[in-house]
Amino acid sequence: MNAMGGSYQSKPNGGQSPHLDLDAPDRRGFNALLHRTNHGEGMSTPAPESLAAWQEQVEKELRGKPLEALYWTSPEGIRIKPLYTAEDLEATEQTDSLPGMAPYMRGPRASMYANRPWTIRQYAGFSTAEESNRFYRDNLAAGQKGLSVAFDLATHRGYDSDNPLVAQDVGMAGVAIDTVEDMKILFDGIPLDQMSVSMTMNGAVLPVMASYIVAAEEQGVAQADLSGTIQNDILKEFMVRNTYIYPPAASMRIVSDIIGHTAEHMPRFNSISISGYHMQEAGANCVQELAFTIADGIEYVRAAIDAGQPVDKFAPRLSFFFCIGMNFFMEIAKLRAARILWHEVMAQFDPQNPSSSMLRTHCQTSGVSLQEQDPYNNVVRTTIEAMAAVLGGTQSLHTNAFDEAIALPTPFSARIARNTQSIIAEESQITRVIDPLGGSYYVESLTHAMVVEARKLIGEIENVGGMTKALDEGIPMRYIEESAARRQARVERGEDVIIGVNKYPVEEDVQVDALDIDNSKVLKNQIRRLREIREKRDDAAVQSALTALSEATGDPTKNLLALAVEAARHRASVGEISEALASRWNRHRTVAPIRKGVFEEAYGDDPKFADVREEIKLFTELEGRAPSIYVVKIGQDGHDRGAKAISNAFGDTGFDVTLSELFMSPQEAARRTAELGVHVVGVSTLAGAHRTIVPELMAALKDAGQEDVTVVVGGVIPKRDYQFLYDCGVAGIFGPGTNILDAASSILKLIPGKNR
Numbered sequence: 088m089n090a091m092g093g094s095y096q097s098k099p100n101g102g103q104s105p106h107l108d109l110d111a112p113d114r115r116g117f118n119a120l121l122h123r124t125n126h127g128e129g130m131s132t133p134a135p136e137s138l139a140a141w142q143e144q145v146e147k148e149l150r151g152k153p154l155e156a157l158y159w160t161s162p163e164g165i166r167i168k169p170l171y172t173a174e175d176l177e178a179t180e181q182t183d184s185l186p187g188m189a190p191y192m193r194g195p196r197a198s199m200y201a202n203r204p205w206t207i208r209q210y211a212g213f214s215t216a217e218e219s220n221r222f223y224r225d226n227l228a229a230g231q232k233g234l235s236v237a238f239d240l241a242t243h244r245g246y247d248s249d250n251p252l253v254a255q256d257v258g259m260a261g262v263a264i265d266t267v268e269d270m271k272i273l274f275d276g277i278p279l280d281q282m283s284v285s286m287t288m289n290g291a292v293l294p295v296m297a298s299y300i301v302a303a304e305e306q307g308v309a310q311a312d313l314s315g316t317i318q319n320d321i322l323k324e325f326m327v328r329n330t331y332i333y334p335p336a337a338s339m340r341i342v343s344d345i346i347g348h349t350a351e352h353m354p355r356f357n358s359i360s361i362s363g364y365h366m367q368e369a370g371a372n373c374v375q376e377l378a379f380t381i382a383d384g385i386e387y388v389r390a391a392i393d394a395g396q397p398v399d400k401f402a403p404r405l406s407f408f409f410c411i412g413m414n415f416f417m418e419i420a421k422l423r424a425a426r427i428l429w430h431e432v433m434a435q436f437d438p439q440n441p442s443s444s445m446l447r448t449h450c451q452t453s454g455v456s457l458q459e460q461d462p463y464n465n466v467v468r469t470t471i472e473a474m475a476a477v478l479g480g481t482q483s484l485h486t487n488a489f490d491e492a493i494a495l496p497t498p499f500s501a502r503i504a505r506n507t508q509s510i511i512a513e514e515s516q517i518t519r520v521i522d523p524l525g526g527s528y529y530v531e532s533l534t535h536a537m538v539v540e541a542r543k544l545i546g547e548i549e550n551v552g553g554m555t556k557a558l559d560e561g562i563p564m565r566y567i568e569e570s571a572a573r574r575q576a577r578v579e580r581g582e583d584v585i586i587g588v589n590k591y592p593v594e595e596d597v598q599v600d601a602l603d604i605d606n607s608k609v610l611k612n613q614i615r616r617l618r619e620i621r622e623k624r625d626d627a628a629v630q631s632a633l634t635a636l637s638e639a640t641g642d643p644t645k646n647l648l649a650l651a652v653e654a655a656r657h658r659a660s661v662g663e664i665s666e667a668l669a670s671r672w673n674r675h676r677t678v679a680p681i682r683k684g685v686f687e688e689a690y691g692d693d694p695k696f697a698d699v700r701e702e703i704k705l706f707t708e709l710e711g712r713a714p715s716i717y718v719v720k721i722g723q724d725g726h727d728r729g730a731k732a733i734s735n736a737f738g739d740t741g742f743d744v745t746l747s748e749l750f751m752s753p754q755e756a757a758r759r760t761a762e763l764g765v766h767v768v769g770v771s772t773l774a775g776a777h778r779t780i781v782p783e784l785m786a787a788l789k790d791a792g793q794e795d796v797t798v799v800v801g802g803v804i805p806k807r808d809y810q811f812l813y814d815c816g817v818a819g820i821f822g823p824g825t826n827i828l829d830a831a832s833s834i835l836k837l838i839p840g841k842n843r
């Protein structure tokens with residue numbers, strides 16, 4: 088017998104090969120089992136007496152505790168059992184569907200990865216177009232199959248790099264694009280008729296899309312030959328991410344015009360990527376992400392139909408974008424449920440083309456699951472999340488780099504992230520079988536539960552008149568912020584384990600080399616190129632094109648993307664095209680409400696929460712007023728999860744909290760600080776601009792006579808920059824993974840005392 092338990096039989100050439108002798112006497116039982124299995128025998132639901140015996144054995148192993156001790160309620164409110172059997176499938180709605188067939192639960196394509204693996208599409212972009220182009224070409228040579236472009240915040244918000252409002256953001260969290268010339272450099276040497284390009288752009292989607300189209304034209308590639316995806320999902324920007332420019336109604340006009348133009352002229356291009364990713368990053372649980380994303384999709388379909396587009400003309404090119412977090416099986420079930428739900432909701436629009444009801448999705452591993460503490464653990468987290476995306480049937484995937492809780496990824500960390508996908512695709516053999524978890528009692532039951540729970544939320548959105556009206560009433564934001572608060576409380580109480588953060592922390596400070604972007608060099612380069620372009624272009628032609636675009640905002644028969652393309656051909660800039668629209672529509676600004684009681688409910692009777700409240704009560708008695716903090720977002724970074732979490736949590740502990748508008752300048756923040764008379768200014772930063780915005784804020788505070796106010800900073804900040812910020816006068820720094828209650832207590836102690 089060999090080590091595998093089989094007997095050896097001689098080959099004709101005298102060599103030996105392992106072979107299981109199924110006719111041997113000790114194999115007769117195996118043969119009988121094999122026969123029963125192949126003929127569907129012996130696979131019935133367990134008898135009640137068997138389950139009772141199993142439960143008795145479990146409770147014996149639990150030393151008297153009931154079986155219910157092993158049950159778990161997920162953040163989505165789904166009750167998870169320790170064991171699933173065939174009996175659980177009887178309660179589901181699922182039929183034995185097949186891949187490529189309605190309702191597409193098992194995948195939108197019949198052959199799935201057995202024919203072609205998912206597209207490895209790494210999201211990247213930084214500093215200049217030249218640097219990003221070099222990075223893209225290196226990645227493509229190393230096995231990446233598609234490009235996914237990250238733009239800097241100045242570009243997202245429709246500002247040119249030479250606008251003083253965005254000096255600190257240029258090139259910091261993505262590539263700076265001001266004109267067609269930048270776009271041409273970005274794709275230099277990359278044939279756009281052969282390369283699928285995804286662009287994460289929403290606010291300034293018109294000038295960016297127009298610049299891409301013109302860059303392709305000047306490369307000799309017609310619009311009809313372009314393939315890829317533009318995110319163009321403005322509803323979720325108003326919900327969570329906030330890189331909008333115009334009010335909701337105007338923004339939806341842009342979405343409709345892009346859907347219309349691409350349906351007519353760009354048949355290979357996905358006109359929208361309906362995104363749940365940023366919802367989960369902002370704190371949504373999986374059911375909320377699923378439901379709100381599908382509800383957004385319904386709203387976009389209605390908008391396109393209302394604009395005169397036949398559903399089968401545009402719906403086959405709609406795509407989706409989901410976040411994949413650490414709840415492994417829940418994420419797999421989410422993607423399967425999404426396909427069922429999209430097929431279901433599209434039926435109301437009576438599509439004739441099956442592709443109109445077929446959900447295709449890109450996925451990205453979670454950014455919020457990454458931790459600054461013991462950061463190499465993030466490689467494992469990303470691998471687990473990538474496996475879930477693949478087992479759930481994604482069409483393309485981005486894997487985050489392990490150092491993204493510290494700074495932008497380095498080439499070293501980006502290579503590990505990319506190779507994570509390549510190893511799964513080429514070494515694990517996962518691609519050999521289509522939907523390998525299909526038929527799993529647990530996965531099928533969980534898929535059904537996700538569908539049922541998401542339907543309830545979609546129904547709530549529909550009952551108020553759709554997602555646009557739901558956003559006006561703040562419904563999805565309330566759900567997401569409450570979910571985020573509960574998650575934060577679970578982590579801080581140790582109920583949700585994060586290795587290296589709230590369990591098994593390392594004593595030493597693990598250092599990694601973080602990418603450092605020299606913002607001044609990027610800014611200088613962009614300003615120089617803008618000046619040269621403006622000197623050479625035909626200004627009369629530019630102004631004529633911009634006027635036509637501006638006037639078209641009042642004429643729904645004109646397509647805004649077509650007019651933006653014409654302006655881009657004449658070298659109108661991203662900022663100029665954006666302002667041509669803003670001159671009629673204005674720029675949209677909002678202040679998120681502070682939600683009282685959200686964190687108080689989440690923490691419940693937590694003794695640490697009670698202790699912090701007592702500290703604040705004592706402070707208030709001694710000082711004659713509650714400790715006050717002004718939480719500010721400076722620059723164009725719209726990611727406000729951290730700012731809202733701090734504001735809501737500190738408010739519930741007893742702080743007097745004011746949350747700023749988004750997109751404040753340092754000078755505006757300083758003036759408002761003086762008006763409020765607060766003890767503390769808390770700067771929330773996630774986009775790498777802290778080395779610029781903090782010194783500017785400190786100078787502005789001094790000019791406003793507020794140099795004695797305590798300034799603290801929280802967000803994604805490399806440890807190497809801590810001393811720089813302390814030298815600027817910052818009193819405290821709070822990185823990712825900081826315990827909110829610890830932060831509240833620490834900040835209280837940083838306030839200079841008069842009577843304490």
